[in-house]
Amino acid sequence: MKVIVLGSGVIGVTTAYYLARSGHEVTVVDRQPKPALETSFANAGEVSPGYSSPWAGPGVPVKAIKWLLMRHGPLVIWPKLDPVMWIWMLKMLRNCTSARYAVNKSRMIPIAEYSRDCLRALRSEIGIHYDERSRGTLQLFRKQAQLDHTGGDIAVLKQYGVPYEVLDRDGCIAAEPALAGVREKFVGGMRLPQDETGDCHMFTDALAAEAAKLGVQFKFNTAIERLETDGADITGVVTGAGTLQADAYVAALGSWSPRLLKPIGVYVPVYPVKGYSITVPVIDEDGAPVSTVMDESYKVAITRLGDRIRVGGTAEISGYSKSLDLARRATLDHSLTDMFPRGGDLSKATFWCGLRPMTPDGPPVIGATRYANLHLNTGHGTLGWTMACGSARVLADQLSGRKPDIDASELTLTRYDHRFG
Template identity: 90%
Template sequence: MKTIVLGSGVIGVTTAYYLARAGHEVVVVDRQAEPAQETSFANAGEVSPGYSSPWAGPGVPVKAIKWLLMRHGPLVIWPKLDPVMWIWGLKMLRNCTAERYAVNKSRMIPIAEYSRDCLRALRAEIGITYDERSRGTLQLFRKQKQLDSTGDDIAVLKQYGVPYELLDRAGCIGAEPALAAVKEKFVGGLRLPQDETGDCHMFTQALAKEAAKLGVQFKFNTTIERLVADGGKITGVVTSAGLLQADAYVAALGSWSPRLLKPIGISVPVYPVKGYSITVPVTDPDGAPVSTVMDESYKVAITRLGDRIRVGGTAEISGYSNTLDAARRATLDHSLSDMFPRGGDLSKASFWCGLRPMTPDGPPIIGATRYSNLHLNTGHGTLGWTMACGSGRVMADLISGRKPDIDVSELNVSRYDQRFG
């Protein structure tokens, strides 16, 4: 079967790879010159099934007000005269209940853990490398109140069988020795030893080469203009290179998916939430993190990627803006210099932002649509890298008519027909 995958970020490329491995003829279309040039380019580097949780949860509205007032707050909102922004925000607020949080998290954990297993299998099968490490994630608490409030998180980890370690100050230093230099700045941490790290951009580019070996054709520098529908099927995609046709189509365009789908009558509540990162060369390996440290106070992830440190964070709701805000960099700089003052050279840091495709409830959108040959693989939010391999594998199974290894029926876009969309 010939399949066109729209988008060459980590979701699109993993989808294309698994489709090709299943024997399909695959074409990937993207406006960029090469894979992983947008949201997959410089994310925080975490593969963290243990932190696969909805942003919408009990207490979040109150916390959001506090975050907005912080100097180095993790949340920034620039209100716009955009009804889509306000509708998405209201839908998110409707999911900020204990009941909805439990449902949404139960939909996220299986695909995240399955994806980690697929990634490990992929490493074993093709020997792909991407500055990967399997050293866990340490959520670091600066205040005793944060440490004392871990009960609910631990209960959820126990519920889903996620291994964890609750650490005192000495335990945190044991996991991340460089923290010994700033031990007075934190009180303890929660460590998830099965989490991994790696460079998503490096992985995506390497996997694209493997996909090409399997026959995948990449059409770069090609703008996707619109889908052509006839009755209950998609008959083509209009691009700057002309009309492209296939038997099946996969929309993997992240935050841009709604704009492609709306003209053919499909509404997906995906909205861009901008994230920022800096990438800093390591100057003292002994003063740098060995894996990922999540600075809980600022919601900033500090990750070791080979001879670099990636620092990622901030949730900025400002539409489709790619403007780099110096104030956001100040937060990232502060977290790194405060926790790992000898680790990297901030004067040589590169500064980046990307648009995370967020759903209001948290889980991604994976599955069929009312058009028999159009499939969605989008809305992964901050967890695209964590969920990529599993999402791609599931999509390939669905298109191939095989039953996936995990049940993804509740990730379908049809869930938004229900009350809490």
């Protein structure tokens, strides 16, 4: 079967790879000159199934007000005269209940855990390297109240059989020795030993090369203008280089998916939430993290990637703007220098932002649409890197007529056929 995959980020490339491995003739189309140059380029580097939780949860509205007032707060909202923004935020608020949180998390954990296992298998099968490490994630608590309120998270981890460790100061330092120099700045932490780290851009670029060996064609520098349909099927994708046709089409355009799909009557409640990162060269091995440290107070992830440190965070709701806000960088700089003051050379940091494709409930959207030959793989939010391989494997199995290894029936677009959106 001929399949066109729209988008060459980590979701699009993994989808193309697994489809090609299943024997399909695959073409990937993207406006960029190379893979993974947008949201997949410089994310926080975490492969973290254990932290696969919806942003919408009980208590979040109250926390959001506090975050908006913090100097280094993790949330920023720039209101716009955009009804899509306000509708999306309203739907997110409707999901901020204990009942909806439990349902949404139950949909996220299985695909995230499965994806990590697929990534490990892929690494073993083709020997792909991407500055990967399997040293877990340490959620670091600066305040005792944060540590005292981990009961809910621990209950969920137990429910899904996710290994965890609750650590005191000495335990945190044993996991991340560089923290010994700032032990007075935190009270403890929680470690998820099965989480991993790695450079998403490096992975996607390397996997694209492997996909090409399987026959995948990449049409870069090709703007996607619109989809053509006869009412029942997609009949072609109109690009700047002409109309391309296939038997099946996969929309893996992240935040841009709704803009392509709305004109043909497919409504995907995905909205961009901007995230920022800095990448800093390591100058002191003993002063740098060995894996990922999540600074819980600022919701900032500090991750070791080879000879670099990647610091990522902030949720900025500002539409499709990709401007770099220096105030957001100040938060990343502060978290890094506060916890790992000797680790990296901040004067040589590179500053970046990307648009995370967020659904209002949290889980991604994977699977069929009202058009028989149009399929979705989008809406992964902050977890695109974490969920990429599993999402792609599920979709490839669906298109190949195989039963996926996990039940992904609740990840389809049909789950929005109710009032919670």
